[in-house]
Amino acid sequence: MLRGKLRRARGDVGDDPLDAAQERRVRAVLALGGVPQADLPDGVQQVRLRLLERAASGREAPRDVSAWAAVVASNLAVDWHRARRRQERIGERLAALRQAEHPSGEDTSLLSLAVARGLDQLPDAQRQVVVLRFYADLPVRDIAGQLGVPEGTVKSRLHTAVRALRARLHEDEVV
Numbered sequence: 001m002l003r004g005k006l007r008r009a010r011g012d013v014g015d016d017p018l019d020a021a022q023e024r025r026v027r028a029v030l031a032l033g034g035v036p037q038a039d040l041p042d043g044v045q046q047v048r049l050r051l052l053e054r055a056a057s058g059r060e061a062p063r064d065v066s067a068w069a070a071v072v073a074s075n076l077a078v079d080w081h082r083a084r085r086r087q088e089r090i091g092e093r094l095a096a097l098r099q100a101e102h103p104s105g106e107d108t109s110l111l112s113l114a115v116a117r118g119l120d121q122l123p124d125a126q127r128q129v130v131v132l133r134f135y136a137d138l139p140v141r142d143i144a145g146q147l148g149v150p151e152g153t154v155k156s157r158l159h160t161a162v163r164a165l166r167a168r169l170h171e172d173e174v175v
Contacts, residue, residue, distance in 0.1 A: 017051045018044070022066050025136060026073040032135045033077020033127070034120070043080075047072050070136040071146035077131070078124050111169075118168035126161035129154050 018026065023044055030043040047069050055061065062068035119127055128147075132138045133154075140158070144151040 017048055017055070018065075018069060022069050025066060026069050029070050029073040029131060029136050030077050032119075032131045033074055033081065035077050035080050039080070043073060043076050046076055064142065067136075067138055067142045067146060070132060070138060071143075074128050074132050074136070078128055081124060081127075114169055115165065118165040121168065122161050122164060126157050126164070129157045130161045130165075133158055 026044050026047050027040050030040050031037070035043050050072050051062075051065070051069065119130065122130065129143055132143045132146075133140065138146075140151050140154050144154045147154070
């Protein structure tokens, strides 16, 4: 079924290689990785392009397109982060995204801003596993497989990142 979908995505039938749910997931991973709202469509297109290039090169389709797309989106976000400085703006963008999806109280907005600032201070590798685990909802095994690192490395990065985020939230007296 997936192979036929990828064939259609190459132009045989003109079907989109990402379904609506996968596109939303890619957008969320990009947004949580710090890509500005204005650049999200380009990021989604990059994920589509990489999926089509993979199919065109004759490589086998990813076992889980959704997980593969989330990891590609996460890598794109890391690339974007390295290319641009976004220290102050990430908190505002994440808070705006959260409010647009679920109108919330002032406390939730403050927590969202504090978490966003905490994410912004994490090293790229730690931020990437946090986004893939908690926002893209990928299991540790899938994250390790997609990133090409041992499961223990993913767990270690998650542990260190969560501990740093927790400390940041207590420093800011948010929790």
